[in-house]
Amino acid sequence: MRIGIVGGTGKEGLGLGARWAVAGHEVIIGSRDAERARTKAAELLAGVSAARVSGAANKDAVATADLVVLTVPANGLAATLPELVEACRGKIVVSTVVPLTFGGGRLFTPPPEGSSAEQAQALLGPEARVVAAFHHIAAHELAAGDHDIDCDLLLCGGDAEAKRVVTELGASMGLRAVDVGALTNAGPLEGITAILATINRRYKLKNSGIKITGL
Amino acid sequence: MRIGIVGGTGKEGLGLGARWAVAGHEVIIGSRDAERARTKAAELLAGVSAARVSGAANKDAVATADLVVLTVPANGLAATLPELVEACRGKIVVSTVVPLTFGGGRLFTPPPEGSSAEQAQALLGPEARVVAAFHHIAAHELAAGDHDIDCDLLLCGGDAEAKRVVTELGASMGLRAVDVGALTNAGPLEGITAILATINRRYKLKNSGIKITGL
Numbered sequence: 217m218r219i220g221i222v223g224g225t226g227k228e229g230l231g232l233g234a235r236w237a238v239a240g241h242e243v244i245i246g247s248r249d250a251e252r253a254r255t256k257a258a259e260l261l262a263g264v265s266a267a268r269v270s271g272a273a274n275k276d277a278v279a280t281a282d283l284v285v286l287t288v289p290a291n292g293l294a295a296t297l298p299e300l301v302e303a304c305r306g307k308i309v310v311s312t313v314v315p316l317t318f319g320g321g322r323l324f325t326p327p328p329e330g331s332s333a334e335q336a337q338a339l340l341g342p343e344a345r346v347v348a349a350f351h352h353i354a355a356h357e358l359a360a361g362d363h364d365i366d367c368d369l370l371l372c373g374g375d376a377e378a379k380r381v382v383t384e385l386g387a388s389m390g391l392r393a394v395d396v397g398a399l400t401n402a403g404p405l406e407g408i409t410a411i412l413a414t415i416n417r418r419y420k421l422k423n424s425g426i427k428i429t430g431l
Numbered sequence: 432m433r434i435g436i437v438g439g440t441g442k443e444g445l446g447l448g449a450r451w452a453v454a455g456h457e458v459i460i461g462s463r464d465a466e467r468a469r470t471k472a473a474e475l476l477a478g479v480s481a482a483r484v485s486g487a488a489n490k491d492a493v494a495t496a497d498l499v500v501l502t503v504p505a506n507g508l509a510a511t512l513p514e515l516v517e518a519c520r521g522k523i524v525v526s527t528v529v530p531l532t533f534g535g536g537r538l539f540t541p542p543p544e545g546s547s548a549e550q551a552q553a554l555l556g557p558e559a560r561v562v563a564a565f566h567h568i569a570a571h572e573l574a575a576g577d578h579d580i581d582c583d584l585l586l587c588g589g590d591a592e593a594k595r596v597v598t599e600l601g602a603s604m605g606l607r608a609v610d611v612g613a614l615t616n617a618g619p620l621e622g623i624t625a626i627l628a629t630i631n632r633r634y635k636l637k638n639s640g641i642k643i644t645g646l
Binding site for chain 1: 611
């Protein structure tokens with residue numbers, strides 16, 4: 217699959233890109249700054265043998281992708297997505313975005329839509345097939361390719377076929393997917409990242425994760 | 432410890448009460464209807480040998496308790512808590528309350544305060560030592576006393592000593608506690624119950640739970 221990662225030059229985007237490149241997918245790292253995207257893609261390529269990785273402006277990364285992944289900061293959605301509406305039409309758009317506000321006050325600060333994924337859906341229009349997923353896989357774990365990731369892939373969205381594809385995408389990197397329903401559950405999913413970020417800070421970890429028991 | 436469970440005649444309250452009674456705590460099941468509380472307490476006693484369990488009106492259950500637990504429905508907080516303000520002053524108040532709205536729309540519907548725990552804190556005033564905890568331990572698991580509960584006890588709150596006591600309360604029933612910070616993280620904690628409820632429905636389970644990995 218050809219995967220375009222919007223805002224893919226951060227730790228989470230590069231970590232996911234590396235895992236998917238290793239799994240045999242083609243990865244296009246997107247950025248507002250195409251040059252920066254190409255530089256980061258080259259760095260990623262240097263660490264992954266025989267992979268297909270390139271860099272491009274966000275819009276170009278999306279245009280040629282089979283599946284789009286959003287790894288932009290939550291406060292960048294409103295500026296980033298409007299120019300991607302056409303290119304995202306009919307495509308699966310995976311939102312990994314978490315609305316966290318660091319600085320000592322309330323950490324989980326979802327937008328009026330209820331979640332960043334629902335905000336993305338509103339900005340991209342109803343024809344984008346938004347799935348909320350991959351919020352809980354620590355960038356630190358993604359970067360460490362030497363062991364399996366001890367975390368479930370919790371995902372939600374309104375398009376069952378899109379969720380099936382994302383489930384396979386997770387399986388290609390060794391993750392067990394758990395379907396947690398409609399996109400209206402994206403807020404609670406994104407909120408878990410606030411909990412994991414707090415646990416990381418309190419317990420001096422970099423890689424806390426979550427597993428569903430009883431399945 | 433003497434534990435007063437406000438709204439304790441439901442499955443969650445009775446399940447927690449049974450576990451704590453078995454662990455040697457004294458449990459007072461509270462209800463708006465003192466008679467109903469006494470009936471439920473008697474039923475609980477019948478299943479737990481050598482336990483100290485009684486029933487009382489909510490206000491009386493709280494008055495004599497060392498530690499208060501709220502297991503009322505989220506939409507019952509505003510009606511239930513005002514009469515308990517005095518009795519809760521200085522006490523640890525554990526909120527297990529989750530603001531879920533069943534019926535097909537958005538499941539997680541937190542109040543303007545951000546969470547039911549923060550609403551409880553606002554209603555009880557700053558001298559109640561509110562800890563949000565026990566949201567994820569399935570009532571079905573609590574009732575099944577024949578095996579350990581495969582779920583972490585995630586808790587948050589502003590009072591470190593109160594969190595220590597709740598951690599011990601969890602340990603007395605075999606749970607590992609994970610401190611997830613201030614009460615402003617209660618919304619994300621409560622939201623996890625929306626996820627687990629959805630998983631239970633989709634996967635036809637009664638006892639999904641959550642474990643933090645990487646600790």
